[in-house]
Amino acid sequence: MQSASRTLLLTLLAAVGCGGSEVVLLNGAGATFPNIIYQKWITDYNTAHPEVQLNYQSIGSGGGVQQFTDGTVDFGATDGPMTDEEIAAVNGNVLHIPTVMGGVVPTYNLQGVTEPVRFSQEVIGDIYLGKITRWNDVRLRAINPGITLPDQGIVVVHRSDGSGTTYIWVDYLTTVSPEWASKVGRGRAVNWPVGLGGRGNEGVAATVTQTPGAIGYVELGYAIINKMPVGAIRNRFGNFVTPDFSTVSAASAGAMAAMGPDTDFRVSLIDAEGERTYPVSSFTWLLVKKDYGDQTAKARELVRFIWSAINDGQAAAPDLGYAPLPAELKPWIEARLRTVTASGAPVWPAED
Amino acid sequence: MISGLTRRRLLSRIMTGVTVLCAILALAPLFAIFGDLVVRGASSLNWDFFVKNPAAAGDTGGGVANAIVGTLIIVGVGSALGLPVGIGAGVYLAEYGGGRFGVTVRFLADVLTGTPSVIVGVFVWMLVVRPMGHFSALAGGIALAILMVPMVTRTTEEMVRLVPHSLREAALALGFPRWRTTAQVMVRAAWPGIVTGALVAVARIAGETAPLLFTALGNLNFRTNVLQPMQTLSLQIYVFATGPFEEWHRLAWGAALVLMAIVLVFGLSARFVTRTRFRDG
Amino acid sequence: MDRRSSDRTSPQSSRIGWGDAVFKVALTAFAAVIPLLFLALVGRLAVSAWPTIRAFGLRFLTTSTWDPVANVYGAAPMIFGTLLSSLLALVLAVPLALGVAIYLTEFAPGWLRRPVATLVELLAAIPSVVYGLWGIFVLIPLLRAYVIPPLQAVLGWTPLFSGTFFGNSMLAAGMILAIMILPYISAVSREVLAAVPPSQREAALALGATRWEAVWSAVLPYGRAGVLGAIVLGLGRALGETMAVVMVIGNRHDLSVSLVEPGITMAAVIANEFNEAAGLQRAALFEVGLVLFGVTLAVNALARLLVWRVARGSAVGSRAI
Numbered sequence A: 001m002q003s004a005s006r007t008l009l010l011t012l013l014a015a016v017g018c019g020g021s022e023v024v025l026l027n028g029a030g031a032t033f034p035n036i037i038y039q040k041w042i043t044d045y046n047t048a049h050p051e052v053q054l055n056y057q058s059i060g061s062g063g064g065v066q067q068f069t070d071g072t073v074d075f076g077a078t079d080g081p082m083t084d085e086e087i088a089a090v091n092g093n094v095l096h097i098p099t100v101m102g103g104v105v106p107t108y109n110l111q112g113v114t115e116p117v118r119f120s121q122e123v124i125g126d127i128y129l130g131k132i133t134r135w136n137d138v139r140l141r142a143i144n145p146g147i148t149l150p151d152q153g154i155v156v157v158h159r160s161d162g163s164g165t166t167y168i169w170v171d172y173l174t175t176v177s178p179e180w181a182s183k184v185g186r187g188r189a190v191n192w193p194v195g196l197g198g199r200g201n202e203g204v205a206a207t208v209t210q211t212p213g214a215i216g217y218v219e220l221g222y223a224i225i226n227k228m229p230v231g232a233i234r235n236r237f238g239n240f241v242t243p244d245f246s247t248v249s250a251a252s253a254g255a256m257a258a259m260g261p262d263t264d265f266r267v268s269l270i271d272a273e274g275e276r277t278y279p280v281s282s283f284t285w286l287l288v289k290k291d292y293g294d295q296t297a298k299a300r301e302l303v304r305f306i307w308s309a310i311n312d313g314q315a316a317a318p319d320l321g322y323a324p325l326p327a328e329l330k331p332w333i334e335a336r337l338r339t340v341t342a343s344g345a346p347v348w349p350a351e352d
Numbered sequence B: 001m002i003s004g005l006t007r008r009r010l011l012s013r014i015m016t017g018v019t020v021l022c023a024i025l026a027l028a029p030l031f032a033i034f035g036d037l038v039v040r041g042a043s044s045l046n047w048d049f050f051v052k053n054p055a056a057a058g059d060t061g062g063g064v065a066n067a068i069v070g071t072l073i074i075v076g077v078g079s080a081l082g083l084p085v086g087i088g089a090g091v092y093l094a095e096y097g098g099g100r101f102g103v104t105v106r107f108l109a110d111v112l113t114g115t116p117s118v119i120v121g122v123f124v125w126m127l128v129v130r131p132m133g134h135f136s137a138l139a140g141g142i143a144l145a146i147l148m149v150p151m152v153t154r155t156t157e158e159m160v161r162l163v164p165h166s167l168r169e170a171a172l173a174l175g176f177p178r179w180r181t182t183a184q185v186m187v188r189a190a191w192p193g194i195v196t197g198a199l200v201a202v203a204r205i206a207g208e209t210a211p212l213l214f215t216a217l218g219n220l221n222f223r224t225n226v227l228q229p230m231q232t233l234s235l236q237i238y239v240f241a242t243g244p245f246e247e248w249h250r251l252a253w254g255a256a257l258v259l260m261a262i263v264l265v266f267g268l269s270a271r272f273v274t275r276t277r278f279r280d281g
Numbered sequence C: 001m002d003r004r005s006s007d008r009t010s011p012q013s014s015r016i017g018w019g020d021a022v023f024k025v026a027l028t029a030f031a032a033v034i035p036l037l038f039l040a041l042v043g044r045l046a047v048s049a050w051p052t053i054r055a056f057g058l059r060f061l062t063t064s065t066w067d068p069v070a071n072v073y074g075a076a077p078m079i080f081g082t083l084l085s086s087l088l089a090l091v092l093a094v095p096l097a098l099g100v101a102i103y104l105t106e107f108a109p110g111w112l113r114r115p116v117a118t119l120v121e122l123l124a125a126i127p128s129v130v131y132g133l134w135g136i137f138v139l140i141p142l143l144r145a146y147v148i149p150p151l152q153a154v155l156g157w158t159p160l161f162s163g164t165f166f167g168n169s170m171l172a173a174g175m176i177l178a179i180m181i182l183p184y185i186s187a188v189s190r191e192v193l194a195a196v197p198p199s200q201r202e203a204a205l206a207l208g209a210t211r212w213e214a215v216w217s218a219v220l221p222y223g224r225a226g227v228l229g230a231i232v233l234g235l236g237r238a239l240g241e242t243m244a245v246v247m248v249i250g251n252r253h254d255l256s257v258s259l260v261e262p263g264i265t266m267a268a269v270i271a272n273e274f275n276e277a278a279g280l281q282r283a284a285l286f287e288v289g290l291v292l293f294g295v296t297l298a299v300n301a302l303a304r305l306l307v308w309r310v311a312r313g314s315a316v317g318s319r320a321i
Helices: A002-017 A035-048 A061-070 A084-089 A121-129 A138-143 A164-176 A178-183 A200-210 A220-225 A245-249 A251-258 A296-320 A329-337 B002-042 B047-051 B065-096 B100-112 B117-132 B137-162 B165-173 B178-206 B233-241 B246-280 C003-008 C011-015 C017-056 C076-107 C110-125 C128-155 C170-195 C198-206 C211-222 C224-240 C243-248 C266-276 C279-311
Strands: A024-030 A052-058 A075-078 A095-108 A155-159 A196-198 A214-219 A232-234 A281-288
Touching (some): A024 A061, A035 A052, A035 A220, A035 A296, A052 A296, A061 A075, A061 A084, A061 A164, A061 A281, A061 C266, A095 A164, A095 A200, A095 A220, A095 A245, A095 A296, A095 A329, A121 A138, A121 A155, A121 A164, A121 A178, A121 A232, A155 A164, A164 A178, A164 A214, A196 A200, A200 A214, A220 A296, A245 A251, A251 A281, A281 A296, A296 A329, B002 B246, B002 C076, B002 C110, B002 C128, B002 C170, B002 C211, B065 B100, B065 B178, B065 B233, B065 C017, B100 C017, B100 C279, B117 B137, B117 C017, B117 C224, B137 B178, B137 C017, B178 B246, B178 C017, B233 C128, B233 C243, B246 C110, C017 C279, C076 C211, C076 C224, C076 C266, C076 C279, C128 C170, C170 C224, C170 C243, C198 C211, C211 C224, C243 C266, C266 C279
Parallel strands (some): A024 A052, A024 A075
Antiparallel strands (some): A075 A281, A095 A214, A095 A281
């Protein structure tokens, strides 16, 4: 109770002190995919640094990109990177900074099924195309010999808002299912052939837990926190891989080779190489401006926060269902952060 | 013919019973909802609930302090903007509202009271959030003010019209100019009724969510600056209710109970004001 | 003496005659906010919707594809969903609301009237998001456990009740909407019925009618227009409801007649997608907003006209609680 009153007092002081140069207020919005770990980072950072107050609203990657483009937030967040057209719309004044890795996992609501259900590339594509409609369909049973699947209708759940998690999921479906590629395609919001819409990762998780027979796709952390069952997906190598911190991390190995020090970090980890790689893994990015005009204090504090997240913050990732960034990436990210300017000069703090 | 009369009497009894049943069925959800609010929400109410901000996703504990303050601030901004305009327009309609302009304003006010609040939100986003460059409590307050104005206009007009003409005649006979008659005599006499209408409108906007989705946006932090995004109880309930965490659901019921209490306080004070007026004669 | 020109009758007031003018100008300015607001709303919506109006024309209202990837937008599912959910709400609410109104004006004992009326109006005080909360955690599980199985056992073959019940559905949305609009229909109907001259009822009773017959044949027909206005007012409320609907309707962009399946409404799609929409999608959402605004305006105007005839211009429809 003492710490609660102290927090209240501190935040009151911070709030009263706002408007002056003491407290820097930063507003960001976007992806729900990393929201669990962003909230942890932000809550911890706000408490440790009362001179900065970060606010993050998880409204979906689509919202993050849009608000960033509109200039209504200081930073955005997305797991579906901006397209070249979208970058052109902000005159190139954007940097994609990867903060953590995660996996988009199939989760479901099946009473009495304790082992992870396995999905092959074709099966998951056809479920989302609406071509497989019952859990005991012969094709599901063929790849799940050890499980008794019930005779229950499959309720497909997807996102109702524009989502990077959707982008990752349909990127995967487009890669492995030619029919999906031609009928639906990839994007943060698509024309779903079937299913119910939930708002945010939170909404999809909620809908799946409340609907018997449902299947949905969420970031791994949401499934873990809500103790929801997680399915296994067959990767390129032919192995059915359950998503966890090691199989998601494995996806970055091949990508590192594709990137170089000059990368803009907009790299897809979908269906990556490796025996034990989880095929629906991805980076998630913060959208940061290259130049913040005369908002020097904001830019500096934002860069400082991101640096802390990329270093100290990575330790929190595995417990929350994410995978830390590969260590080799950090020098390149640091080099990119050093290029953020405001008032004509880089804002990189003199001390680290 | 006697049996015909009995049949008709029986029908009358039955239909009376049917209407009683309708009343019971209509009130059932009310008791169910209030019951659920108390039963499910009361368990969340502790000291932490009122002084802490939300904890990180998935953690237990935390509260809705920022949302409670945010609700009060945004409702305050909305009322400060909407009440003067609404009362002014209502007095205009009561005093000068006979002509074509008055008829038009009255008609539009009635029609605008039914505007979907999500449309007002989108409108204010375009007009305020976009040019300002960021979300803010001020934009939220403006959206709520726009929703209030038509309501308050019509209730104010109605209340001023109810003041007996004899008061107006007496004031004019005493040499009061028209404007003082209106401002100091008619409006003063109608004031309790005007306040009632205002409180009712405030109670209504305190519960609004949709327009705030695109204007105030929401905030994890405790913020009192109206030029920054702000959290309200209604937004918090929406986020918590549609999320997967049991902890969030528990907090949502508590927040709903608090919000309902705030709305009822405004609504009941409205009735109290009227009752006092009648008691004074 | 001409009271209206009091500025000519008293020596003091001629000194401050300009006070009247200033006062009137100030009040007129406040009053002018309303028509200005109306024009601004319509104008802003139309301007922002123009790209899709130009791109799709009338097809926007009749096609069902909502594809942000291909940038093709058709609002038929939302329009249909709005109409279906509102219609369902009316079907459920109107009989109950009328029953309550008749009970309160005709049959209830005097001491019971005020409390019951207040309680019914209290339903209007509950915020939409709280209705949504209750819908998700109380109503839907209730439907799933006790209502849908028998309903589908008996009527599952009809198009209205066929399909799988997921919880979030048109039925849940319609039921919540019904509870939300009931107080409005009831309150306005009560005012309308109370305004019917007692002579009507008394004449019928004097001619030997039972109490019910007096209501049915003398009171109700007299207040018919007003009651119709109350119903139309309720419809107007239902059309524009957002939060409770978006939380229970399932948000599926599909045109389905079945009540047990999920759906989407115009207000819900705006709430869901506006914060992230860009370009043509944003214009499409503005156009949806324009259509919604137009429909609610027309419905509310109709309600106003109907109620005005009976209640003589009093601000009956604008009461919030």
